[in-house]
Amino acid sequence: MSALCRDCLHLGPPLTNRRCPHCSSPRLIAHEQLEKLTIAHMDCDAFYAAVEKRDRPELRDRPVIVGGGHRGVVTTCCYIARTFGVRSAMPMFKALALCPQAEVIFPDFSKYKTASAAIFAKLSKLTPLVQPLSLDEAWMDLTGAERLNGGCSALVLARLQNEIETEVGLTVSIGLAPNKFLAKIASDLDKPRGFAVIGQAEAESFLAPKPVGILPGVGPALVKTLEKAGLGTVGDLARAEPRDLVKIGGAYGLRLSQLAKGLDSRPVNPDQVRKSISAETTFAVDLSHVDALSDQLWPLCEKVARQMRAAAIAGRVATLKLKTSDFKLVTRRRTLAVPCQTARTLFAAARELLAAEARGQTYRLIGVGLSELVDATDAPNDLFGAEEAIARSKEKVIDGLRAKFGQGAVISGRALKMRPKSKS
Amino acid sequence: MKLTIERAALLKALGHVQSVVERRNTIPILSNVLLSASHRALTFSATDLDMEITDEVSARVEVPGQITAPAHTLYEIVRKLPDGAEVELSFDGDDPRLTVSAGRSRFNLPVLPAGDFPVMSSEGLSSHLLVDTGDLMRLIDKTRFAISTEETRYYLNGLYLHTVVENGETKLRAVATDGHRLALAEMPAPEGAAGSPGVIVPRKTVQEARRLLETAGETVELHLSPAKVRFNFGRAALTSKVIDGSFPDYARVIPRDNNRVLIVDNALFAAAVDRVATISAEKSRSVKMAVEPGRVILTVRNMEAGQAVEEVEVDYEGEGFEIGFNARYLLDVAGQIQENTAEFRFADPASPTLVLDPADAGVRYVLMPLRV
Numbered sequence: 001m002s003a004l005c006r007d008c009l010h011l012g013p014p015l016t017n018r019r020c021p022h023c024s025s026p027r028l029i030a031h032e033q034l035e036k037l038t039i040a041h042m043d044c045d046a047f048y049a050a051v052e053k054r055d056r057p058e059l060r061d062r063p064v065i066v067g068g069g070h071r072g073v074v075t076t077c078c079y080i081a082r083t084f085g086v087r088s089a090m091p092m093f094k095a096l097a098l099c100p101q102a103e104v105i106f107p108d109f110s111k112y113k114t115a116s117a118a119i120f121a122k123l124s125k126l127t128p129l130v131q132p133l134s135l136d137e138a139w140m141d142l143t144g145a146e147r148l149n150g151g152c153s154a155l156v157l158a159r160l161q162n163e164i165e166t167e168v169g170l171t172v173s174i175g176l177a178p179n180k181f182l183a184k185i186a187s188d189l190d191k192p193r194g195f196a197v198i199g200q201a202e203a204e205s206f207l208a209p210k211p212v213g214i215l216p217g218v219g220p221a222l223v224k225t226l227e228k229a230g231l232g233t234v235g236d237l238a239r240a241e242p243r244d245l246v247k248i249g250g251a252y253g254l255r256l257s258q259l260a261k262g263l264d265s266r267p268v269n270p271d272q273v274r275k276s277i278s279a280e281t282t283f284a285v286d287l288s289h290v291d292a293l294s295d296q297l298w299p300l301c302e303k304v305a306r307q308m309r310a311a312a313i314a315g316r317v318a319t320l321k322l323k324t325s326d327f328k329l330v331t332r333r334r335t336l337a338v339p340c341q342t343a344r345t346l347f348a349a350a351r352e353l354l355a356a357e358a359r360g361q362t363y364r365l366i367g368v369g370l371s372e373l374v375d376a377t378d379a380p381n382d383l384f385g386a387e388e389a390i391a392r393s394k395e396k397v398i399d400g401l402r403a404k405f406g407q408g409a410v411i412s413g414r415a416l417k418m419r420p421k422s423k424s
Numbered sequence: 425m426k427l428t429i430e431r432a433a434l435l436k437a438l439g440h441v442q443s444v445v446e447r448r449n450t451i452p453i454l455s456n457v458l459l460s461a462s463h464r465a466l467t468f469s470a471t472d473l474d475m476e477i478t479d480e481v482s483a484r485v486e487v488p489g490q491i492t493a494p495a496h497t498l499y500e501i502v503r504k505l506p507d508g509a510e511v512e513l514s515f516d517g518d519d520p521r522l523t524v525s526a527g528r529s530r531f532n533l534p535v536l537p538a539g540d541f542p543v544m545s546s547e548g549l550s551s552h553l554l555v556d557t558g559d560l561m562r563l564i565d566k567t568r569f570a571i572s573t574e575e576t577r578y579y580l581n582g583l584y585l586h587t588v589v590e591n592g593e594t595k596l597r598a599v600a601t602d603g604h605r606l607a608l609a610e611m612p613a614p615e616g617a618a619g620s621p622g623v624i625v626p627r628k629t630v631q632e633a634r635r636l637l638e639t640a641g642e643t644v645e646l647h648l649s650p651a652k653v654r655f656n657f658g659r660a661a662l663t664s665k666v667i668d669g670s671f672p673d674y675a676r677v678i679p680r681d682n683n684r685v686l687i688v689d690n691a692l693f694a695a696a697v698d699r700v701a702t703i704s705a706e707k708s709r710s711v712k713m714a715v716e717p718g719r720v721i722l723t724v725r726n727m728e729a730g731q732a733v734e735e736v737e738v739d740y741e742g743e744g745f746e747i748g749f750n751a752r753y754l755l756d757v758a759g760q761i762q763e764n765t766a767e768f769r770f771a772d773p774a775s776p777t778l779v780l781d782p783a784d785a786g787v788r789y790v791l792m793p794l795r796v
Contacts, residue, residue: 381774
């Protein structure tokens with residue numbers, strides 16, 4: 001058993017007075033396996049809201065909600081707003097009803113990307129095995145990097161946490177465990193500014209009383225199915241015969257059985273391949289006309305296509321997503337003739353799908369995406385791919401111009417009316 | 425039902441229909457063949473719900489009737505009976521089994537009621553074409569190798585059979601493509617072709633139709649509707665759903681203005697491609713052609729397997745260039761060309777290449793080059 005002081009990074013045997021013998025800090029973490037565990041999950045605390053507070057110190061003690069407009073949803077809210085019951089993904093009108101004094105800030109992703117890049121630069125100094133989950137979340141495998149980093153993983157991570165706080169100005173929470181699944185569970189335990197450790201020995205008993213919904217891949221539908229089968233807690237799953245779980249969840253049943261026992265053999269994979277790329281937007285007022293919806297669709301197609309080209313991938317299946325005024329979700333997909341990475345092809349397919357849906361119904365949201373991704377360099381020359389090939393070379397030229405002269409350097413006629421009106 | 429039939433006739437008819445029947449079936453009756461005895465004839469019918477083959481054979485019918493029995497089992501039994509045997513098939517309500525007897529052999533097979541057998545309706549087959557058997561075989565043979573097997577573009581998984589009017593002449597045309605190569609064969613439109621709908625005939629149907637054409641008479645009746653196709657081969661008939669999708673606008677990928685014309689001895693060229701391709705990578709099978717006046721140098725470079733170079737004499741005048749193709753596609757096309765020479769028409773190394781058969785103006789092949 002050893003204990004680590006998160007402030008002065010003193011590592012020694014645990015003490016009974018629960019204060020660091022060096023600096024008297026109470027922020028000690030003690031665990032049997034503290035010096036042995038190497039898989040970590042890092043998660044920023046209320047990331048977007050924290051970036052906003054960092055840049056506008058006058059907001060420090062006020063509830064802050066980051067999200068889109070009055071009709072949008074809460075993207076992130078600070079911990080003060082959370083005390084009022086505000087949660088992320090909550091519709092904005094509901095959040096403002098709970099916390100009318102909140103400062104609502106429209107998300108500024110370029111700012112968050114910069115902050116994220118600063119954090120990820122620090123992570124990749126510690127190990128090449130960093131698997132990003134989003135802008136503010138990542139797994140790390142620090143196995144074998146102890147000597148390089150001058151200390152056990154726990155010490156290195158505590159130091160990282162302090163560095164991010166002082167140098168980037170943001171707080172993060174760390175979970176340290178023997179595998180990815182437990183590390184992610186752990187990072188959530190002690191939030192914000194937390195550091196939690198779960199060892200293999202106590203994993204099963206720790207998980208047993210938790211509801212099955214905490215397991216990755218177990219959504220509301222599967223929760224219902226499992227509960228019907230008398231499997232309400234993770235402990236129930238751990239005790240169940242894997243064979244019976246297979247009957248309920250197919251191949252995923254086996255994985256559930258493993259996870260419930262705290263086992264997860266997935267490696268930290270820095271080159272995790274994306275399954276789809278998509279973009280969506282919620283309108284200021286509900287829209288029903290196909291032309292009005294198409295105007296919203298085009299910039300989304302451009303955004304998706306740009307990401308596809310930047311990642312050198314192409315997608316075989318185009319998906320259109322619509323949400324009706326009464327919050328019903330409609331998705332329509334189409335297989336494309338050739339793998340696509342251009343706004344032109346994506347828009348053409350999505351618009352056809354849209355034309356079939358825009359028949360008087362009013363919508364509040366539209367989204368578009370590409371899936372069944374393939375390596376764009378692998379995409380063979382295709383007899384029917386000539387138009388896509390021409391569109392690709394055109395859009396690549398536009399990418400280049402925009403990179404050099406800014407996003408506004410080239411604007412398609414279709415996007416022109418979507419530009420925000422200049423403030424007078 | 426009770427009848428007697430000659431073994432050879434029975435075997436031939438069962439052979440015609442049983443290939444439609446899937447080996448593994450989740451719907452039991454689809455493993456069976458429908459036997460209908462009436463008027464001195466026995467009719468056979470088998471289906472996989474997408475396609476139905478029927479055949480008719482003369483028989484001495486004592487008691488007419490209908491029943492279904494396992495197709496593959498029945499076929500195997502009849503196949504193993506001695507040549508020249510007279511086979512008796514009988515079924516009556518008392519024994520719920522079909523009795524097959526010949527000489528001293530006797531088999532009892534489980535049956536399922538004829539009323540449950542799904543019969544494909546031939547409604548809406550409004551267009552009737554009378555096609556010469558040899559001509560139809562040619563359309564299929566020249567094109568079917570290019571039918572796609574890739575499921576994502578399901579509408580390419582068949583042969584596109586349709587009529588076109590070119591220079592005032594109506595033609596019946598077959599086109600197959602997998603997006604990397606395309607094969608087109610046409611013939612003067614037979615009677616009744618004008619105005620018939622274009623259909624994408626599924627690969628399996630093309631195979632079965634081709635097999636049945638071997639034993640058909642001089643002409644075949646073709647019945648078409650936007651949803652179905654029916655081939656009448658005299659007594660046997662094949663009815664099939666067609667692929668529900670629209671075939672891409674292939675005409676715009678067939679080059680018109682390719683002006684770099686190269687003539688090569690087809691057999692020599694194919695043999696050379698085959699030789700150098702021995703060491704090509706399994707996946708791309710890429711062969712580089714360096715075209716120069718009077719010759720083509722074929723090169724295959726493979727990181728693991730080494731390098732192969734071969735020179736082939738050709739008829740070509742003009743500036744030199746390099747272009748790459750999948751060796752298998754080159755060989756497939758060479759295999760279809762009847763004339764001693766093949767004619768290549770190139771545009772540039774990134775654009776589709778046209779291949780023509782000087783002996784047959786009614787066929788065209790298009791190959792998409794590979795990057796080399």
